[in-house]
Amino acid sequence: MILKNSKILLEVCDLRATVNGTEILKGLNLTVRSGEIHAIMGPNGSGKSTFSKILAGHSAYEITGGTVLLEGKNLLDLAPEERARAGIFLAFQYPIEIPGVVNSQFLRLTYNTVQTHRGHEELDPLEFDDFVREKMKLLEMNPDFLERSVNEGFSGGEKKRNEILQMAILDPRLAILDETDSGLDIDALRIVANGVNQLANENNATILVTHYQRLLNYIVPDYVHVMEAGRIIKTGGKELALELETRGYDWVGIENDAAARATA
Amino acid sequence: MNSPQTLKADYLTSLLTDQPYLSASPLTYLNALRAEAIDRVSALTVPTLRDEEWRFTDISMLTKTPFKPVRETTELKLIDIKHFHIEEAITRLVFIDGIYAPHLSSEQKIKGISVTHLKADHSLHTATIEAHLGRHIKFNDNAFAALNTAFLNDAALIFVSRDTKVTQPIHVLFIATQKDTANYPRLLLLSESNSKATIVEDYVSLQDGPYFTNSVTEIVLLDNAHINHIRVQRESTKAFHIANCAVSLDRASNYQSVSVAFGSRISRYNLNLRLDEQSECAVDGLALISERQLADTHTFIDHAKPHAVSRQMHKCIVGGSAHAVFNGQIMVRQNAQRTDSKQSSRNLLLTNKARIDTKPQLEIFADDVKCTHGATIGQLDKEEVFYLQSRGLSELAARNMLTYAFGAEIIERIPVPSLKLTLEKTVLEQTTIQS
Incomplete structure (x- = not known):
């Protein structure tokens, strides 16, 4: 929701980044205020997944220019775990499997670690069990999930639901969902989207990174940004996504080129 | 003397x-x-x-x-x-x-x-x-x-x-x-x-x-x-x-x-x-060693007859200047048709001085078989460490958890709960590096 006078959560200014010497982000600008849902769309290779990983602190990318502020603090100075504790959450496109670690233990450890750093009380196993089961209802998850190894043998949909469960538990200020809709059938998509919608409130914000418009039927964005070649080249409301769906990404590029020629 | x-x-x-x-x-x-x-x-x-x-x-x-x-x-x-x-x-x-x-x-x-x-x-x-x-x-x-x-x-x-x-x-x-x-x-x-x-x-x-x-x-x-x-x-x-x-x-x-x-x-x-014929085996192993220890496992799985199934997962976690050896030979004899065999050797090195020698060997003399084998030697996967860090765990806590999990995957297969718990504790103690 777009709120009047809501405060700025994330401010990205002229962000530039390279991987192995190749520039992937070429001056990206984005402002996200609390309460808002932003969708970043774009063709493969436009840099949208890279942007998600950079926000979460992945070490493979070198930041060569620009600034990223989270609630006024320089995010780029922080290690990935410090960003998580400060309120960044990345739902992975490909969540990793950790055979040998039970899901309930993993969830409790991450919850307690983050809570401690935020100055809150830890939960003991019994308290946490009540807490997590409540959150699981949101995602229509079978309690059996708790006893299985983290993501091991989970279907694509189960993994994505487990990601959103972690989001529900860690209560981030800014959640970034990287291609969360990929590999989901329509039922799983509905459940995941419903979870995300219920977690959204006036104090947090969500960035949806997606290739397809489909997800946006379920999670309605306040802003849609089109990314190409490492920049946001067009920003609009939710109707922009529909236009992209019918006219394709080429259309934005052509229109943009035309606009660039017109101003030249 | x-x-x-x-x-x-x-x-x-x-x-x-x-x-x-x-x-x-x-x-x-x-x-x-x-x-x-x-x-x-x-x-x-x-x-x-x-x-x-x-x-x-x-x-x-x-x-x-x-x-x-x-x-x-x-x-x-x-x-x-x-x-x-x-x-x-x-x-x-x-x-x-x-x-x-x-x-x-x-x-x-x-x-x-x-x-x-x-x-x-x-x-x-x-x-x-x-x-x-x-x-x-x-x-x-x-x-x-x-x-x-x-x-x-x-x-x-x-x-x-x-x-x-x-x-x-x-x-x-x-x-x-x-x-x-x-x-x-x-x-x-x-x-x-x-x-x-x-x-x-x-x-x-x-x-x-x-x-x-x-x-x-x-x-x-x-x-x-x-x-x-x-x-x-x-x-x-x-x-x-x-x-x-x-x-x-x-x-x-x-x-x-x-x-x-x-x-x-x-x-x-x-x-x-x-x-x-038609027999099945699963042979799993874990060597968890440190300091100057040496642990060597040699296995020979002989598919002497048709329609048998073998599964093998062998893991080594090697710290200090320890040395682990795995030699896993799988023999599929000429008449052992429809053999189904999978072997995997996975190894984790925790220090620069640790050493691993692994040698999976597959010898197949039958023509209608399904056999796979593979070996990996490495350090912890960076993407896995990043995943855990992105959930708020420190890099050290993430590494400890992944090292533990690497070993626990084998211990989990023990069908005796109290023994499993005891050995899980041993793995946890030996894989936890204090900051």
Whole structure:
């Protein structure tokens, strides 16, 4: 929701980044205020997944220019775990499997670690069990999930639901969902989207990174940004996504080129 | 006085010194078997790095210590070994330095299962013993199996009768208590047609000095038998542990095993497994070592007949300047059509000085088979560490969790909950680096 006078959560200014010497982000600008849902769309290779990983602190990318502020603090100075504790959450496109670690233990450890750093009380196993089961209802998850190894043998949909469960538990200020809709059938998509919608409130914000418009039927964005070649080249409301769906990404590029020629 | 050089030359015969003091066995065939084994020990030499089967495993250190056989038994009370007990175990055989300890073993009788030892009255089982004891392990070219057989005096014997199915485990506990001694544990398990049982073969120590465990295990599964075999090597870190195990699977039988190696300065485990038609095996292993330990696992899985299935996952976690070796040979014989075999060797190096040698070997002589194998050696995956960090865990906590998980994946397969928990704690302690 777009709120009047809501405060700025994330401010990205002229962000530039390279991987192995190749520039992937070429001056990206984005402002996200609390309460808002932003969708970043774009063709493969436009840099949208890279942007998600950079926000979460992945070490493979070198930041060569620009600034990223989270609630006024320089995010780029922080290690990935410090960003998580400060309120960044990345739902992975490909969540990793950790055979040998039970899901309930993993969830409790991450919850307690983050809570401690935020100055809150830890939960003991019994308290946490009540807490997590409540959150699981949101995602229509079978309690059996708790006893299985983290993501091991989970279907694509189960993994994505487990990601959103972690989001529900860690209560981030800014959640970034990287291609969360990929590999989901329509039922799983509905459940995941419903979870995300219920977690959204006036104090947090969500960035949806997606290739397809489909997800946006379920999670309605306040802003849609089109990314190409490492920049946001067009920003609009939710109707922009529909236009992209019918006219394709080429259309934005052509229109943009035309606009660039017109101003030249 | 022996200089190290001369000791090495006659090392095997020096170990035989006290063998003649063994009393003759009432089983005539056994006396002949021992005599044959003594001949082989005298003819063979201690393997060196020049032997293909030992090229990564230097055991010259063993030959610098003149271990003596155990002549006197150590008195232990139940309280001394209580912490080794497995609560689910229905019955327990305890051997102290290779010698049977009746007062520590449990006498509980279970219908259809005979848990006994060779020196007990075994008139009921004479034919079975003669048919199997010493028949499955080949010692012609194997100096250590020959040495064990030369000292074959007592043995743990477990016979599971036809159609008997027991879920609770049988615990066979070998405790080392005397330093500078050599002990020769021996175990025979026969699982008759359509029977099912779980056995825990457990090597522990109550002292910190050097000693030598040289064990032989023979496991026989008749048609449709199902055996869970858990092998735990948690000897002291100065011990030498050399073990040979032969498993014979008859038609449609099923052998599931998990072996873990945590202890010993130098350990070597040879597993030799023969699969008959439609039989299945899962052979999983974990070596978790540090400091200057060496752990070597050699397995030979022989698909001798068609339609058999084998699964193997072997993992090593190596810290300090330790050295792990895995050699996994899978043989698919010419007529072993429709063999289904999967082998995986996964290894984790925790330090720059740690070393791993892994050699998966697949030899296929049949043409209609499904076989895969693979090996990885590495450090922790950066993407996995990042994933955990992105959930708020510090890099160290993330690394500790992934290292633990790497080992726990094998421990999880142990079907005895209390033992699983105990070993999980050991893995957790050994994989946790404090900041």
